[in-house]
Amino acid sequence: MNAFLNETHHALRKKVRGFAEKYVKPVIGEFEAKEQFPMDLIRSLKSLNVFGMHAPERFGGQGSDYLSYIIAVEELARVDSSVAATLAAHNSLGVGPIMEFGTEEQKAKYLPSLCTAENLWAFGLTEENAGSDAQGVETVAKEQANGWLVNGHKKYITNGASDMSSGISFVAQTGIREDGRKEFTAFLVSKGAPGYTREFMKNKLLWRAADNGMVYFNDVHIPAEDQLGERGQGIKIMLKTIDSGRLSIAAMGLGLAQGAFEMAVSFAKKRKQFGKALANFQVISFKLADMAMKIENARNTLYNACWLKDNGHAFGTQAAMAKLYCSQVASDVTGEALQIFGGAGLFRNDEYPIERFFRDQRLLSIGEGTSEVLRMVISRSVLKE
Numbered sequence: 001m002n003a004f005l006n007e008t009h010h011a012l013r014k015k016v017r018g019f020a021e022k023y024v025k026p027v028i029g030e031f032e033a034k035e036q037f038p039m040d041l042i043r044s045l046k047s048l049n050v051f052g053m054h055a056p057e058r059f060g061g062q063g064s065d066y067l068s069y070i071i072a073v074e075e076l077a078r079v080d081s082s083v084a085a086t087l088a089a090h091n092s093l094g095v096g097p098i099m100e101f102g103t104e105e106q107k108a109k110y111l112p113s114l115c116t117a118e119n120l121w122a123f124g125l126t127e128e129n130a131g132s133d134a135q136g137v138e139t140v141a142k143e144q145a146n147g148w149l150v151n152g153h154k155k156y157i158t159n160g161a162s163d164m165s166s167g168i169s170f171v172a173q174t175g176i177r178e179d180g181r182k183e184f185t186a187f188l189v190s191k192g193a194p195g196y197t198r199e200f201m202k203n204k205l206l207w208r209a210a211d212n213g214m215v216y217f218n219d220v221h222i223p224a225e226d227q228l229g230e231r232g233q234g235i236k237i238m239l240k241t242i243d244s245g246r247l248s249i250a251a252m253g254l255g256l257a258q259g260a261f262e263m264a265v266s267f268a269k270k271r272k273q274f275g276k277a278l279a280n281f282q283v284i285s286f287k288l289a290d291m292a293m294k295i296e297n298a299r300n301t302l303y304n305a306c307w308l309k310d311n312g313h314a315f316g317t318q319a320a321m322a323k324l325y326c327s328q329v330a331s332d333v334t335g336e337a338l339q340i341f342g343g344a345g346l347f348r349n350d351e352y353p354i355e356r357f358f359r360d361q362r363l364l365s366i367g368e369g370t371s372e373v374l375r376m377v378i379s380r381s382v383l384k385e
Ligand SMILES: Cc1cc2nc3c(=O)[nH]c(=O)nc-3n(C[C@H](O)[C@H](O)[C@H](O)COP(=O)(O)OP(=O)(O)OC[C@H]3O[C@@H](n4cnc5c(N)ncnc54)[C@H](O)[C@@H]3O)c2cc1C
Pocket: 089, 093, 122, 123, 124, 125, 126, 130, 131, 132, 133, 155, 156, 157, 158, 159, 207, 212, 363, 366, 367, 368, 369, 370, 371, 372, 373
């Protein structure tokens, strides 16, 4: 039971959980071990109608609330983070900015194919010298006849390099403002544009079955109609997109913590030492109690932030808090769960993939605002009040 959830949310959770248990769980360990992006598996998520699900129906979406989408990410992350990350990046960072800042023509052109699970769309802010500091973006777009000429690169880009990746929204420097500060503008570019190339980044600690890549722009011509939002609004668009994206990273933390907790409970009931199941030692059962309490608090914090967004209230601070808190809970819970597994937690195990969960949680306090940056965001808001 949870006060934020209605029958639609419960039905969706059941549907996504059933899919993840039946189709993702048995195969994902192998893709992860081989560091392969499971394209057919991702396409099979089509049956769940979760791609672009919060987009309006007239553009091919389901018109669902944000909380529904967050529950879908949570349920996928309960089983695997690479698959959950693929959906989270696509919906929040891919579909999100086109839906929020695109023109009617851009929405009609791009959104329908992004709501089918056939194509993925990426988001590019990060570069060699632009991580936490978005002002460090060095990709340049120069105005030319009928559009822009772009040169530069983006790194670590989720859904950026596979054959399913049909394009990217990104930000580039477009000049210097009157006050001497740099001007940034956002753009859309599709696969196949001459000079737009991509390559997989290998050897990741985590999300090893997700598509993360380098993206290069070498004299890429972008037509004027593919500018996203107003000139000079690029950083604002990207940061607003990340506000919503943080809710999905929080959902990944919550779902991953839930999955790790369930594994720990099951193992603690089975594994016997000193003639008793581990769960019968108070030290272990208290660990489980603390894990359950943190997950409950994480869920309420996240769902409340979604409720604020769904009901038209400011939610940026609460999204930052939810992301910071859920990623900390994911770290605490996987750490304690792995401790309960003892040595068995340190090897790949497809029945109890706690070793993978322990690695996967590490992204959550780095991507879409590190925990340090989130504390800066929250403290600014607290000091303003
Ligand atoms: C798997 C993966 C997927 C990703 N997907 C995408 C994507 O799809 N699109 C995209 O654009 N980016 C993506 N990223 C990039 C991600 O958002 C960045 O890694 C993140 O924003 C941090 O930037 P950075 O790695 O450059 O670290 P830095 O910004 O270099 O930070 C390094 C350390 O310094 C700290 N630090 C920085 N500034 C300060 C400060 N002012 N005060 C105190 N501490 C500070 C940070 O908290 C951190 O601990 C992805 C990254 C990964 C690993």
